[in-house]
Amino acid sequence: MAKKKAKSNLPINWQEDMAQHAQASADMVKPEASIISLRGGVVSYGGTPVPNNQLDVVVIGFIHEHSFYTEKYDADNPSSPDCFAFGTNEDDMVPHDKVENPQCDDCASCPNLEWGSGNGRGKACQQRYRLMCIPADSVNNEQSLLSAEVAIVKLPVTSGKFWNQYIQQLSGMYKRPEWGVITQISAEPDAKTQFKANFTCLAAIDFTEQPELYGVIQQKIELSQPILNRPYESNTDAPKPKKKGNKSKAKA
Numbered sequence: 001m002a003k004k005k006a007k008s009n010l011p012i013n014w015q016e017d018m019a020q021h022a023q024a025s026a027d028m029v030k031p032e033a034s035i036i037s038l039r040g041g042v043v044s045y046g047g048t049p050v051p052n053n054q055l056d057v058v059v060i061g062f063i064h065e066h067s068f069y070t071e072k073y074d075a076d077n078p079s080s081p082d083c084f085a086f087g088t089n090e091d092d093m094v095p096h097d098k099v100e101n102p103q104c105d106d107c108a109s110c111p112n113l114e115w116g117s118g119n120g121r122g123k124a125c126q127q128r129y130r131l132m133c134i135p136a137d138s139v140n141n142e143q144s145l146l147s148a149e150v151a152i153v154k155l156p157v158t159s160g161k162f163w164n165q166y167i168q169q170l171s172g173m174y175k176r177p178e179w180g181v182i183t184q185i186s187a188e189p190d191a192k193t194q195f196k197a198n199f200t201c202l203a204a205i206d207f208t209e210q211p212e213l214y215g216v217i218q219q220k221i222e223l224s225q226p227i228l229n230r231p232y233e234s235n236t237d238a239p240k241p242k243k244k245g246n247k248s249k250a251k252a
Helices: 014-027 142-146 157-174 212-223
Strands: 034-037 054-068 083-087 125-135 151-154 181-190 194-204
Touching: 054 212, 125 157, 142 212, 157 181, 157 194
Parallel strands: 034 151
Antiparallel strands: 054 083, 054 125, 054 181, 125 151, 181 194
16 A cells, blocks of 8 residues: 655745745845955055055956045044945935935035045045956856855045046957956056056956856856945944044045
């Protein structure tokens, strides 16, 4: 006599239920990333200067970032901006939901983005690019690509125009987005701005030999969006910076 099949207690929509639990768990942790710094014209990764001041990466995304500080920024005791915004279209940006005291309803109307609102003829609110990168050698196979460490680099305000030119170059000459090429990030002295960031296309990524990597890199980009868009911590929640006399340094 055949055994009676045990009744399953598995919910019909168990996959959807698991997805909801997975999202709930993800919401409980903060996405982490390493930092690529260009401070003082020295390219460093995770706090360590890189050889020849050059770093080979794949930029898998970038956004505009606006940041406003009511007091002078102290690089030795960094704090979060008092107002900030992220966006893919600079014309439509608004203060982030995490901002406690927005300076304006939208960035386009904000007086802090007017020339002369800051020191001298500059703007009080800094406009820069935030880039999300993975190591160039991680684009070898599916496993290394998906597990690649993500790093964030914030470009100096004065180097934004060079990133603009690079993106236009990739589109015009290579017909590629930023994530379709190997990019070398470097820095060099500059008479007007102390230093500037440079971007060089080393090679186009060849997806013909491993076509599956095309979909995998798309997946990596999607999974890494919370890192790219991670907001600043509130200064009321963050540890108080150590006071260092009465000296302060303006952010470059």
